[in-house]
Amino acid sequence: MSDEESPLSGVDRDAVRAALVEWYESDHREFPWRRTTDPYSILVSEVMSQQTQLGRVVDAWEDFLEEWPTVEELAAADRADVVRFWSDHSLGYNNRAKYLQEAARQLTAEYDGTFPESPAELEELMGVGPYTANAVASFAFNTGEAVVDTNVKRVLYRAFAVADDDGAFETVAQGLMPAGESRVWNNAIMELGGVACGKTPRCDEAGCPWRRWCHAYETGDFTAPDVPEQPSFEGSRRQFRGRVVRVLGEYDALALSELGPRVRVDYGPDSRAWLRDLVSDLADDGLVEVVDGDDRSDGDADDDEDETVRVRLQA
Incomplete structure (x- = not known):
């Protein structure tokens, strides 16, 4: 995709970046894993958050780290205890608990308990896919690429009329992210999708920082890849x-x-x-x-x- 063909052509990227980061840093949801750069704690939060509402994850995350505060202690734990914890906290998909412990055992056996820092290396861990690897690299080490999840796709589709194509989303997401700022940027754009640009948008209520550039806000069409029908806003x-x-x-x-x-x-x-x-x-x-x-x-x-x-x- 050439610069002329890019949905970002003519967009002041520096202004877009500054607006989003300022919005995020002025007020955002407080989750405890956002206050740490410990890769083990972040990996646990990412695995728990898969298909689970973040509000439900907080207590489980805190209890898990109280039970197994280090990667070494998780590696040495009884598998039945880990799976029982997962089930008791209604986290679903008990295989994720098994894979998390397998990753911990792999880290202690092959990496001496030290986490690799790049997404590619993190993806070598058991049960760690591209998204989770990139999230851990971003939030623990600030070495990640731009995160592209369902929320981010929705934001980019609406704001910049990005085509519903994985390659296009990745190109635009990476083109927007400031170099070397994956920690704050990925947190910020996911917060935008979770707070202001959900399936039912809350542009004004949440003070969306991208309203002045947003194609959906200008046209009133808030459909998206995961929102096939236009959210009701008649007369709003x-x-x-x-x-x-x-x-x-x-x-x-x-x-x-x-x-x-x-x-x-x-x-x-x-x-x-x-x-x-x-x-x-x-x-x-x-x-x-x-x-x-x-x-x-x-x-x-x-x-x-x-x-x-x-x-x-x-x-």
């Missing part, structure tokens, strides 16, 4: 924000009185304060610019103000 604030952006894309600038009827067919005097508030939110997000007048949202402005306040897309 998100839908009207998308309409404002689309309408302004067709004009240099519009007065509020001209913009309103193009955004909703029932626009009238009772809708003026609503439109000013919507425009104000878009301006705060850097998507539009109020270029004339003094836009107020007190609901008392008259028709003259609606004529003088003009709005255009942010350059």
Whole structure:
């Protein structure tokens, strides 16, 4: 895929990266494995998290590390105890417990208890596939590639209209990730998919940092590879924000009185304060610019103000 053909052509990658990292570092879900760089602890969290909700994993992860705090102790444990723990904590797929212990035994026998640091070497461990190997390399050693899981695919598909193709997702994901920053980047983009860009998107509620670049946010089409049907957003604030952006894309600038009827067919005097508030939110997000007048949202402005306040897309 050439630069001209890339979904990222014309995208300010530095701005996209900075916006996501700033959003993640300002506020994100707190999971205990995000506060450690110990590869053993991270491997346990990754294996437990496979097809299990993260909220349910926290207690199990903490109990597991209390029972077997080091890779050596897990390697020496009775297999029946490890499988029983897995079952008692409803983690599912008991084979994962067996493979985790086999990896621990392999680490003690072949690596003297020291974890390899590259994804390729980590993938040599029993039961450790490409995704888990890359996650451990990223979060423990900051040496991973860009993570591409279901959540990340959904984000890239919506934000940059990436084709539903594994190779395309991997190319774009790697093209976005800052070199040598796999730890923070992979945490951040997965957080985006888990918090703001889920199957039912929460763009405004979660303050998605990519709204100004997002194809789905602009068009209102939030389908994705794992979301074959459009999530319901008819009449939602998100839908009207998308309409404002689309309408302004067709004009240099519009007065509020001209913009309103193009955004909703029932626009009238009772809708003026609503439109000013919507425009104000878009301006705060850097998507539009109020270029004339003094836009107020007190609901008392008259028709003259609606004529003088003009709005255009942010350059």
